Amino acid sequence: MASLTIQNVSKNYGSVAALRDISIDIDDGEFLALVGPSGCGKSTLLRIIAGLEPMTSGAVSIGGDVVNDLPPKARDVAMVFQNYALYPHMTVAENMAFALKLRRLPRDQIEKKVRTTSQLLDLDGMLKRYPAQLSGGERQRVAMGRAIVRDPSVFLFDEPLSNLDAKLRVQLRAEIKELHQRLRTTTVYVTHDQVEAMTMADRIVVMRDGNIEQTGAPIDLYDDPRNLFVAGFIGSPAMNIVPGEIDDGTFVARGGFRIAAFRPETPRDPGQVVCCVRPHKVTLGETGTPASVVVVEPLGGETQVIVRLGETSVVCLLRDRTTLRPGDAVRLMIDAADLYFFDRDSGQRIDCN
Amino acid sequence: MRRRGAVNPVQIIWMLVTLILALMAIWPLLYMLGTAFKPGSEVFEPTLLPSHATLENFAYVLTEAPFWRYLLNTLFVASVVTVVALFFHTMAGYALARLRFPGREGIFLAMFSTFLISTPVIIVPLFILVRTLGMLNSYTGLIVPAIFHAFGIFLLRQYYLSLPRELEEAALVDGAGYWRIYWSVVLPMSRPIIAALAILFFLANWNSFLWPMTITADSDLQVVQVAIASFQSQYSASWNYIMAASTIVAAPMLVLFLVFQRQIMASIKTSGLK
Amino acid sequence: MTRLSGKHREWLAGYLFVLPDALGLALFIALPAAMALFVSVYSFDAFGSFTFVGATHYRRMLVDPLFWTSLRVTVTFAVTLVPLLYVTGLGLALLVQRTNLYNAIMRSMLFAPQMVSLVVIGLVWQLLVVDKIGILPQMLVAVGIEPVSFLGDPRFALLTVTLVCIWFLMGFYMLVFLGGLHDIPQEYYEAAQLDGAGRIARFWYITLPLLRPTSFFVLLVSTVSAVAGAHAFDLVYVMTKGGPANATSLLMMYIYQQAFQFGDFGYASAMSAVLVAMLAVLSGLFFLLTRGGRFQYA
Numbered sequence: 001m002a003s004l005t006i007q008n009v010s011k012n013y014g015s016v017a018a019l020r021d022i023s024i025d026i027d028d029g030e031f032l033a034l035v036g037p038s039g040c041g042k043s044t045l046l047r048i049i050a051g052l053e054p055m056t057s058g059a060v061s062i063g064g065d066v067v068n069d070l071p072p073k074a075r076d077v078a079m080v081f082q083n084y085a086l087y088p089h090m091t092v093a094e095n096m097a098f099a100l101k102l103r104r105l106p107r108d109q110i111e112k113k114v115r116t117t118s119q120l121l122d123l124d125g126m127l128k129r130y131p132a133q134l135s136g137g138e139r140q141r142v143a144m145g146r147a148i149v150r151d152p153s154v155f156l157f158d159e160p161l162s163n164l165d166a167k168l169r170v171q172l173r174a175e176i177k178e179l180h181q182r183l184r185t186t187t188v189y190v191t192h193d194q195v196e197a198m199t200m201a202d203r204i205v206v207m208r209d210g211n212i213e214q215t216g217a218p219i220d221l222y223d224d225p226r227n228l229f230v231a232g233f234i235g236s237p238a239m240n241i242v243p244g245e246i247d248d249g250t251f252v253a254r255g256g257f258r259i260a261a262f263r264p265e266t267p268r269d270p271g272q273v274v275c276c277v278r279p280h281k282v283t284l285g286e287t288g289t290p291a292s293v294v295v296v297e298p299l300g301g302e303t304q305v306i307v308r309l310g311e312t313s314v315v316c317l318l319r320d321r322t323t324l325r326p327g328d329a330v331r332l333m334i335d336a337a338d339l340y341f342f343d344r345d346s347g348q349r350i351d352c353n
Numbered sequence: 354m355r356r357r358g359a360v361n362p363v364q365i366i367w368m369l370v371t372l373i374l375a376l377m378a379i380w381p382l383l384y385m386l387g388t389a390f391k392p393g394s395e396v397f398e399p400t401l402l403p404s405h406a407t408l409e410n411f412a413y414v415l416t417e418a419p420f421w422r423y424l425l426n427t428l429f430v431a432s433v434v435t436v437v438a439l440f441f442h443t444m445a446g447y448a449l450a451r452l453r454f455p456g457r458e459g460i461f462l463a464m465f466s467t468f469l470i471s472t473p474v475i476i477v478p479l480f481i482l483v484r485t486l487g488m489l490n491s492y493t494g495l496i497v498p499a500i501f502h503a504f505g506i507f508l509l510r511q512y513y514l515s516l517p518r519e520l521e522e523a524a525l526v527d528g529a530g531y532w533r534i535y536w537s538v539v540l541p542m543s544r545p546i547i548a549a550l551a552i553l554f555f556l557a558n559w560n561s562f563l564w565p566m567t568i569t570a571d572s573d574l575q576v577v578q579v580a581i582a583s584f585q586s587q588y589s590a591s592w593n594y595i596m597a598a599s600t601i602v603a604a605p606m607l608v609l610f611l612v613f614q615r616q617i618m619a620s621i622k623t624s625g626l627k
Numbered sequence: 628m629t630r631l632s633g634k635h636r637e638w639l640a641g642y643l644f645v646l647p648d649a650l651g652l653a654l655f656i657a658l659p660a661a662m663a664l665f666v667s668v669y670s671f672d673a674f675g676s677f678t679f680v681g682a683t684h685y686r687r688m689l690v691d692p693l694f695w696t697s698l699r700v701t702v703t704f705a706v707t708l709v710p711l712l713y714v715t716g717l718g719l720a721l722l723v724q725r726t727n728l729y730n731a732i733m734r735s736m737l738f739a740p741q742m743v744s745l746v747v748i749g750l751v752w753q754l755l756v757v758d759k760i761g762i763l764p765q766m767l768v769a770v771g772i773e774p775v776s777f778l779g780d781p782r783f784a785l786l787t788v789t790l791v792c793i794w795f796l797m798g799f800y801m802l803v804f805l806g807g808l809h810d811i812p813q814e815y816y817e818a819a820q821l822d823g824a825g826r827i828a829r830f831w832y833i834t835l836p837l838l839r840p841t842s843f844f845v846l847l848v849s850t851v852s853a854v855a856g857a858h859a860f861d862l863v864y865v866m867t868k869g870g871p872a873n874a875t876s877l878l879m880m881y882i883y884q885q886a887f888q889f890g891d892f893g894y895a896s897a898m899s900a901v902l903v904a905m906l907a908v909l910s911g912l913f914f915l916l917t918r919g920g921r922f923q924y925a
Contacts, residue, residue: 052817073823085814089836098832099822150822368729371722375736378798382739384762385751397760445648454641460649467656469847469910473879474855474902477886477895478662479655501651531640560744562861567887578746582865585750592754599747606742614735621799622806 002063002076002153003028004049004186009058011044011210018044020210022058029184031177033201035191036233041210042190046156049188051075062153078147079156083163084139086131092118092142093127096149117149120179137168144176148183155180157189161196173199194234198222206230228347231276231340237304240282240314242275243344251275251341254311257289259339272344279304279317281338284324288331293324307332385603388596396592410597418580419572420601427576430495430565431558435551438500443547446509447539451521452531461510468503472563480567494568495576499558505550508620512546513539549620552613556606577602660903667897671890684897694898696873697881700785704877705853707789712849713842715793716800721830723801724808734805738798745795745858749865752791753778781874784867788875792862796852800845807841808834847913854909855879855902878902 004026011019019041026032034042047053049060051072059066067075078099086095093114100110118124121141131139140160147155157176161169177200180187191197197204198218206213206221206229214221214230225231231239244253251259251273259275284305291307291314298304303318307330314332324330341350383401389410391403398404414420448454449461472479479498488494520542524534540547562578569575581598588594610617667684669677688694719737723730740748756763756777764774777787811834819829835842852858860879863869869876869884878898886895 050817050821052820072817072820073825077821079818079821081814081818083812083814085812085818087815087818087833089839098819098824102823102828146818146822367722371719371730371733374719374722375733378737378794379739381748381751381755381794382743384755385747388754396754397757397762397765399762399765441647441651444644448641448644452637452641452644454638457641460645463657464649464652467652467660469851469906470656470660470903471851471855472857473860473883474899474906475656475659475663476879476883477892477899478659478666480886481666481892482655482659482662497651498655501648501655503652506648531637531644535644556742560746561857562744562746562864563857578744581750582746585865595750596754599750603743603747606744607739610735610739610742614738618734618738618802621802622809 002186004154004188005059005061005064006045006049007059007061009045009048009060010056011041011048011053012056017210019048019055022210022212024205024212024215026186026188028186031180031187031189031200031202033189033191033197033204034207035194035197035204036207036213038192039209040207042192042207043158045207046079046158046188046190049154050077050079050156075154076152077154077156078150078152079158080140080143080147080160082159084131084143084160086139086142086146088131091128091130092123092134092145095131095142096146099146099150113149117145120148121145136164137172140164140172141175144179148179153186155185155187157187157191159191160189162192169196176200195236198234204234206233225340226349228274228276228342228349231342231349235278237279237315237317239276239278239340242277242309242312242314243272244275245272253309257310259334259336273350274342274344276340276342277314277334277338279315280319281334282314282316283333284316284318284330285333286331288333291330291332293326293328293330295326296322296324305330382603382607385596385599388593389600391593393591393593410593411601414584414594414598414601418584420577420580420598422573423575423577423580424601426574427559427578430492430499430576431555431561433496434499434558435554437496438502438505438554439547439551441500442505442509442550443540443543444535445506447513447535449506449510450513451518464503464506466503468507476563476567483568488568490569490571490574492574495565495574499561499564505554508550508623509543509546512543516542545616546620548613549616552609552617553620556609559606663896663899663903666892667894667900669893671892677893680893684894687894688897688901693873693876693881694878697876697878700874700876701854701878704785704789704859705850707786708792708853709846709849711789711793712796712800713845715797716845717804717838719797719801720804720808724805734798734801737801740795741798745861746865748791748795749862752787753866756787778867779871781872784871784874788863788866791866792859795862796849796858800849803845804838804841807838810841811837843913847910850909850913851906855906 006022006024006026009019009022010017022041022045024032034045036042044053048055051067051070051074055068059068061067062075062077087098090098096114096117097110100113105113114127115124118127121144123138123141123145126134126138126142131142134142143160160176161172164172173196176189180200189197189200201218203216204218204221205215208229213233214226216224218234221230221234225234228241232241242253244251246252247258253259253275289309291309293305294308294313295306296303297306298321301319303320303322305316305318305322305324306313307316309332316332339352341352342348343350387401387403388396390406390408391398392405392407392409395403395405445464449457449464483489483494483498488497520538521534524538529537560578561576562582565576566579566582569579581595581602584595584598668679668681670680670683671677723733723737755761758764758776758779759774761777763777767774775783778784815833815837816829819833824832859877860883863875863877863880864883867875869880879902882895882898882902885891885898
C-alpha cells in the first residue's frame, strides 16, 4: 500500500493536448474516482499511472518514489480493464496465478494465495473454467481476483462495470466498495458514470477536456459545484439549468419569470447568467411562479414532473404521488437558498448571500 | 523521459536487420532486371547495373520468338479465368453465406474439403479426364479446369457472413428476387474484396506453369511461363536473353504490385483460417 | 406451373447459385482425386487403351528404388522446409509488426518475390548460383569460403532448392502471421505487462498460445505445399528436374515423369494415390493434435 502523487502531468498527442498540467494527491488507502465524459482524459491519466502510456511532462510517484521511467511491471500496480483482458487460453486459476508465476513464487504459495482470493470473491467453484465459460459478472470478479492476488500498492480500475447490465452493476458496485473497505488498498477508479463515482469514492476528480474541473468529496461536489459543468454533471436527475440575465438584483429568466434573490457577494455588472436548481428542491404549491405541466413520469416511489416555465422547462422531483395531468396549471416554489448562479460565459459559480 | 516515436539503439539494430533481410528478398529480382540490360559478355560481372546498358536482349526475345503471341495467350487465359471464377464464386459464396436451403452446410464442407487437393496431386487423372472431354490443346482446356478453387469461395463466403443483412432484407421487402438482390445489392457491396481477389486470381493464372505445360503442345497456345521455361533449354547459356524474357514476364505483375500492394497484402493477411 | 412458396424459392435460388461451382469442383477436383484410385489398377498403352492389372503398380512401388528415393526426398524437403518457414515467417512478422512507414516499405519488399512466377524465380536463382562464375560463388570466394556446387552436388541441391523456396514463400507467411498477430487484442499485452511479463514472457505466454489458429493454418498449408504444392513442383522442375542423381526428385516430380515422360499413367496414378493418402494422414494428424482445429477455450 502506498500513496500516489500526480504532479503537473501533461500529455500531448502531436499538437492535441489530452491532459493539461494535472496534479492530484491520493492518500494511502484512499478510493479516488476519476469521472468525466468520454474523451476527457481520465483513461489516459490512468494508463500513465500504470506505465502503459508515456507522459509528455510531469511526474508520477508511488509511495514517494518517482516511477516515470519504470516499466509497468516494476510499479507494483494492478489494473482491472474495461474488457477484463482475461487471458482466454488460461483457466481462472491460471489467470490469477500468472503474475505470481512470473515472480517465481513457490507453487504452494501461489496455490494458497489463489485459494484465499477466490474464496474472498466467491470464485472457488470456477477455478478450472476458462473465461469464455463465465458470465459477465463472473469475468469481472476474476479480473478483480487477478488484481487482488498480487497484493499491489495501487489498484487501477478502467470503467470496470461499463459492460454489465444495470442490475449487476449495482451489485458489483457494492462488492467493490466492500472489498476496498476490507483491503484498504489505494484505488484509482475511472468511470463516466457519476453515480458510480458518487456511491463508491472517498473523493472525486471531475475532468473535462484534459483539465480538472473540481476535486472533492462526493457530497461536497453535489452541494457546492464550483462551475456549471460540475453542477450539470453530478447528480441524477440532472440539475435544472435556466439561462437568463440580471436586472437590478433580480434574475430574469429568458421567457419572462423573475427571481428576486440574486445578491452576489461581489458586485458585478449586469449580464448573462445561468440559474440552477436541483429537481427535488422544486416544490409545487399554492403560491409561487405560475407554470404548466408538460409531462408526468411516475417512477413508483417518486414522480418526475416536467413543467413549462416561460421558454424553459423545469424538472421537478416530487416525493408524493400526484394527480397532475399534462396541461394543468401549477405554481413553483423554490427556496432561494437552493439556487445556484453561474456566469454564462466563464461557467464559474457566482457566490450569493 | 521516454517519448512516443523515439527510437532506442536496440530498435535501430532490429530495423537494420529487417532492412538487410528485405534487401535479400528483392536483390535477386533486381539482379534479374540488371542482367536483362547487360550484353552477353557482362552477365557474370558482379555488379547490379550494366556498364553498357543495352535493349538488344529485349529486342532479340521479342523478335526471335513469337513472344507477343505468348503474352496475349496468357493475358486472355488469365483474364477469362479471373472473370468467370469471380462470377461463379460470388454466387456460390453469397448462397452459402445467406440463402437457407437444405444441405447447405454439407455442400460447403464438401467444397471446402477440396481445398488441400493441389494440381500436382491430381495431374494424371485430370489430364486423362480433360483428354477424354476433348479439351486437350485448346483454350477451353487451359481455362475451364483453372476456374474452380475452394479458396475464393471460402473467402467470399466469410466476407458475406460479415456484411450486415439489412440491405438485402430491404431489397427483399421491396419485392426483389434473389437474382436481382445478388446483381444489384450483393455484387456492388463486394467491390473491395472482388478487386483484391481479381488481382490474386489473375496473378496465380499469369504465373501458372504446371497445368498449361501439361495440356498444351501447340506452340500457338503456349503461355509465357511455359515459353520461358523452354527458352532455358534453347538458349541455355545466354542468360542475358533468359533474364530479358523473365523480366518481360515478371514486370507486369511487379507493376501491379507497386500499384495495388496495399490491397494485395491486406487480402492475404485476412486469408488465414479463422 | 404452380407458384413456389417463399421458402422453396429460396431453396431453388440457393441450389442454382451454388450449382456452377459445385459442378466444377466435383468434375475437375473431386472426380480426378477419385479417379486416381481407379486409374492406378489399370495399365495404359500409348494409344489410350487400358487393361486391368490389379495391384501390380502397388507391388512395383515396393521394389522401385526410385520411388523410395522420391519418398525420402519429399519427407526431407517437408521436414526442413516447414519448421524453417514457420520460424522465418513468424520472425519477419514480429520484426515488421508495428505499423509505420518504414515497416510498410519493408513488408512490401519482403513480399515482392511472391509476385513473380516460380519459373522466373527458378531461372534467376540458377543464374545466381551458377558454378564458379555465378554471383553467389563469387561472393563466397571474396570472403574466403570455397564455394560448393549448389545445384550440381547431390549433397547440396535439395538444401539449395529448400532455401530458395523459403526465400520465395517467407513474405506470404509473414503476412499470414501479421494477420494473426493483429488479431490479438492489445489489452492482453498490457495486462501481462502489469502482471510483470517481460518481452520474452509476453511472447511465450501470450503471443504463441493466442497464435495457435494461425500456427495451425501455417503448418498445415506449408506441409501440404511442401508435399504436393505446385510451387515446389515448378521450382524443382525449372531448377533441377529432380537431379542431380535424383537428389531433388520430389514424389510429385517422379509421378510427373512417369506419366508424361514414360507415359505410364497407371503407375503414376498409383503413386498419386499414395500421395493423397499421405496428405489425408497428415491433415488428420493435424486435426487430432489441435482437437479438430478448434481453438475456442470453451
